[in-house]
Structure formats: C-alpha cells, structure tokens
Amino acid sequence: MGAFDNIQVFHEVANQAIKKYDFPSMTEIKFLTLSENATYLIYNTKTKEKIGFLRVGRPDYHTHEEYDAEVAWLYEINNYTPLQVANPLYARDGSYIQDIKGSDGDMYYTMITEALAGEPLDEEDTEHIVNQYEMLGEITAYLHKQTQMWNKTSTLDRWDWDYDNIIGKTAKWGHWQDYEGFSDADKEILTQCDEIIQKRLLRYGKNDENWGLIHADLRQSNVLVDADKKIKVIDFDDAGFGWYLQDLAASISFIEHKDIAPDLINGWLRGYKKVMPFSDESFAEIDTFIMLRRLQMSAWLETHSDSDPAKGFKIGWVDGTMMLAKRYLRIFG
Known part of the structure; x- marks a missing residue:
C-alpha cells in the first residue's frame, strides 16, 4: 500500500x-x-x-x-x-x-x-541558470559554515544520510534494485557502480570538513529566485547529517544526465569556494556522489510512484541512468 x-x-x-x-x-x-x-x-x-x-x-x-x-x-x-x-x-x-x-x-x-516570493530554478533558462547555480553554491556553503559554527548542531535529532540509509540495507526511500524499468543487464552494471560507491565512501570517510548537517534535497524545486534575483531555500524536511557533497549532487537531481549538468556543477563550485574551502579529495568524489544520488532517486521513484513529481521524472529515466552508470565505470571501474 x-x-x-x-x-x-x-x-x-x-x-x-x-x-x-x-x-x-x-x-x-x-x-x-x-x-x-x-x-x-x-x-x-x-x-x-x-x-x-x-x-x-x-x-x-x-x-x-x-x-x-x-x-x-x-x-x-x-x-x-x-x-x-x-x-x-x-x-x-x-x-x-x-x-x-x-x-x-x-x-x-x-x-x-x-510563503516566500520566488520561482523555482529552471534549467531551461539557459541565460541565467549557471549564474543561479553559482549563487546556490554560495548559499550552500553558508549553510555548511553555519552548522559548523553552531554549537548545538550535533545535538539535533535528525537521522544520518550514510550509505546504508541512502542505498544500503536500511535505505529510507527503498532500494534501487526494485525500480521496475531496470533490466537484469542494467542491474549488473548498476551493482558494479554500487560496490565501487561503497568502497570509495569508506575511503573518503567522515570528518569535520566533509560531514555535517545538510539540507539533503537542494534540488531545483526547493530553491526559489525572486524578482530581485535573491535565492531562497525551502523544504528542509529531509535535512539530516550527511556528506556535504550530497547537497551538490542533490542540486542536479533528475538532470544529472543532461548536457548542461557540468556547467551547473562548475557554477556551483565557484560559488561554494567564495565561502568555504573545497578539497581535492572532495573534487575527486563528485561523480561518486552524483551516481549515489541517481541510485537513491531510482528507489524514490519506485517507492513514491503515487507522488506527483515522480510521474514525470520516470520518462527517460533508465536511459539517463545507464548513461551515467557506464560513464562512472569508465572513470572508476
């Protein structure tokens, strides 16, 4: 049910x-x-x-x-x-x-x-979207900086977005393997990605520089731009403790496979670095977190098929996911 x-x-x-x-x-x-x-x-x-x-x-x-x-x-x-x-x-x-x-x-x-004034980010707005992602990266860095400085952060009662709760045995949004559109051959490729992700996350580890309180769903619909070009963040329902890189990966949810994605990532990074450092170790794992998010959202689409947003996102989902997976294996396989 x-x-x-x-x-x-x-x-x-x-x-x-x-x-x-x-x-x-x-x-x-x-x-x-x-x-x-x-x-x-x-x-x-x-x-x-x-x-x-x-x-x-x-x-x-x-x-x-x-x-x-x-x-x-x-x-x-x-x-x-x-x-x-x-x-x-x-x-x-x-x-x-x-x-x-x-x-x-x-x-x-x-x-x-x-109610905050503004419209969601739109990747079709090619004239402004990269600059908006630069502002989003800056905003995300301010969020991360604030949680590091706030001495009550560690006492908050929110769950951990770790491997197990994202796509592992206790995945909050279900298991990517249950997505009905994946063939057996697709699942073999995605399983390889899953195994590499788990190993790389273990090596990346959790420390004060890469792990803390995050929004966890900073995708386009949760970021508003008002008439004065000011960006506002809404919907903290999924906020919890996780890797800071998850907020970058979440920002391109459902559009990771599109041609504009690299430009959006670069814009985000420019903005982030205005406020917070971004290590070479984190830069090397951007693709890992993007693939991690894609698998997580595959599970979400299946377990939330009664959700309004899920219905539109399923169009072309398998092809986009497999393109990302094959690229990921070329890099880390």
Missing part, C-alpha cells in the same frame, strides 16, 4: 490543523502536491494573498522531536546567516508542530511555514 493511497486522511488532518491557527475567517487551504508529505497552500480568499504552506507528514517518517530540530535550524539560519529560509508559523497555543491523530488511527505531524 502506498503512502498516499488514502489521501483523504491527509486532507482531513490538514483541515484540522488549520483550525489551530489564528488566521482570518476568509482563509482557506488548497492541496498542491504529494512527495514525502502532503503540501497545501494557505491563502486569503478575498485578497488571494499567500499566507503560508502547510505540510502534513507521512506517518512514521519523522518524529515530533525531529520536526523540532528542523524548526531550530530554520531559526538559526534566518538569525545568523545572510540567507532567507521560510520560518515556521506558530499556532494559537504557541507551538510550531501539531500532533493530529488521523481517522486511520495513525499520528500525523503538521507544520506551517511562511
């Missing part, structure tokens, strides 16, 4: 959650999309003003304490960095996270964040 087979329960929870806030009487919610959670727009029916975005999390994905950790990081970013992220809105009782029991008996956690 898929996570959203009973979408009506999410709608019921969303309508219960909105009642816990002091919004004007003309406030309504509009269902937007399904991903790791169900997302709703909160808006004023009279002025059409966007008030915020309501997230209803899947049961058993995050705990209340993990949501608390996300809120704490959001406020640290907005208060102590030059970046802008969407702050959570507090309910009538002064809390940010609402615990709501669904009609199915499961516990659902909800949170509302403010």
Whole structure:
C-alpha cells in the first residue's frame, strides 16, 4: 500500500490543523502536491494573498522531536546567516508542530511555514541558470559554515544520510534494485557502480570538513529566485547529517544526465569556494556522489510512484541512468 493511497486522511488532518491557527475567517487551504508529505497552500480568499504552506507528514517518517530540530535550524539560519529560509508559523497555543491523530488511527505531524516570493530554478533558462547555480553554491556553503559554527548542531535529532540509509540495507526511500524499468543487464552494471560507491565512501570517510548537517534535497524545486534575483531555500524536511557533497549532487537531481549538468556543477563550485574551502579529495568524489544520488532517486521513484513529481521524472529515466552508470565505470571501474 502506498503512502498516499488514502489521501483523504491527509486532507482531513490538514483541515484540522488549520483550525489551530489564528488566521482570518476568509482563509482557506488548497492541496498542491504529494512527495514525502502532503503540501497545501494557505491563502486569503478575498485578497488571494499567500499566507503560508502547510505540510502534513507521512506517518512514521519523522518524529515530533525531529520536526523540532528542523524548526531550530530554520531559526538559526534566518538569525545568523545572510540567507532567507521560510520560518515556521506558530499556532494559537504557541507551538510550531501539531500532533493530529488521523481517522486511520495513525499520528500525523503538521507544520506551517511562511510563503516566500520566488520561482523555482529552471534549467531551461539557459541565460541565467549557471549564474543561479553559482549563487546556490554560495548559499550552500553558508549553510555548511553555519552548522559548523553552531554549537548545538550535533545535538539535533535528525537521522544520518550514510550509505546504508541512502542505498544500503536500511535505505529510507527503498532500494534501487526494485525500480521496475531496470533490466537484469542494467542491474549488473548498476551493482558494479554500487560496490565501487561503497568502497570509495569508506575511503573518503567522515570528518569535520566533509560531514555535517545538510539540507539533503537542494534540488531545483526547493530553491526559489525572486524578482530581485535573491535565492531562497525551502523544504528542509529531509535535512539530516550527511556528506556535504550530497547537497551538490542533490542540486542536479533528475538532470544529472543532461548536457548542461557540468556547467551547473562548475557554477556551483565557484560559488561554494567564495565561502568555504573545497578539497581535492572532495573534487575527486563528485561523480561518486552524483551516481549515489541517481541510485537513491531510482528507489524514490519506485517507492513514491503515487507522488506527483515522480510521474514525470520516470520518462527517460533508465536511459539517463545507464548513461551515467557506464560513464562512472569508465572513470572508476
């Protein structure tokens, strides 16, 4: 059974959650999309003003304490960095996270964040996209720098995005081997990539320079550009502890195989280096993390086939993945 087979329960929870806030009487919610959670727009029916975005999390994905950790990081970013992220809105009782029991008996956690102006990055905007990725690299470096300086970072209750939780035995989003489009021959090639990735990650290791608190899903839809060309970051739902390089790999999710990808990576690196150092050891593993992310998203596409974004991404997925895999084996095989 898929996570959203009973979408009506999410709608019921969303309508219960909105009642816990002091919004004007003309406030309504509009269902937007399904991903790791169900997302709703909160808006004023009279002025059409966007008030915020309501997230209803899947049961058993995050705990209340993990949501608390996300809120704490959001406020640290907005208060102590030059970046802008969407702050959570507090309910009538002064809390940010609402615990709501669904009609199915499961516990659902909800949170509302403010609505930020801007449009998602678009790789088709060839005139601006490389410069935007340079700004994204700079922003990502500020995030990494902030987590290194914040003395409470290590105490946050968020999971580790390590090999096992990404594509290994405890993979959070399922196993890439289950993707229905891969043939047996494809799986043989991808298994070779998987084995090389695991070995290279062990050698790369985890240290203060390459591992810490990361956004973990800095792809195009989670990065907004406003009319003043300012970049904003949204959706910290997947934030956890991982390799910093994962934020680079995530930024080109679903477009790793496109011709523009190398230009975007180079732009990202230029921006990152304005704020943080980038070692030769990390540079040598960029392809490893790109392949790691591609395998992770293969699993995600299969286990989240009921998710709206997944439906479009599956087009040409196998061909793109196998092109990346064969290139990876030419480099490291």
